[in-house]
Amino acid sequence: MSKEGKKFRSALYDVDPQKGVARLKNRLCPKCGRAMALHRHPVPRWHCGYCSYVEIVRS
Numbered sequence: 200m201s202k203e204g205k206k207f208r209s210a211l212y213d214v215d216p217q218k219g220v221a222r223l224k225n226r227l228c229p230k231c232g233r234a235m236a237l238h239r240h241p242v243p244r245w246h247c248g249y250c251s252y253v254e255i256v257r258s
């Protein structure tokens with residue numbers, strides 16, 4: 200637990216600053232139905248850690 204991580208938190212995202220990912224509970228994997236993680240680098244994308252499904256975020 201560190202104070203550094205808390206400033207990244209918001210109502211929508213559950214951010215893990217150590218991994219550099221943010222989990223949005225409403226975003227579920229279309230393949231396995233589990234919660235996906237939002238990776239911002241090198242490009243914004245949703246990634247499923249269970250089945251490796253990836254969806255690029257278009258801005």
Ligand SMILES: [Zn+2]
Pocket residue numbers: 228229230231232233247248249250251252
């Ligand atoms: Zn999946």
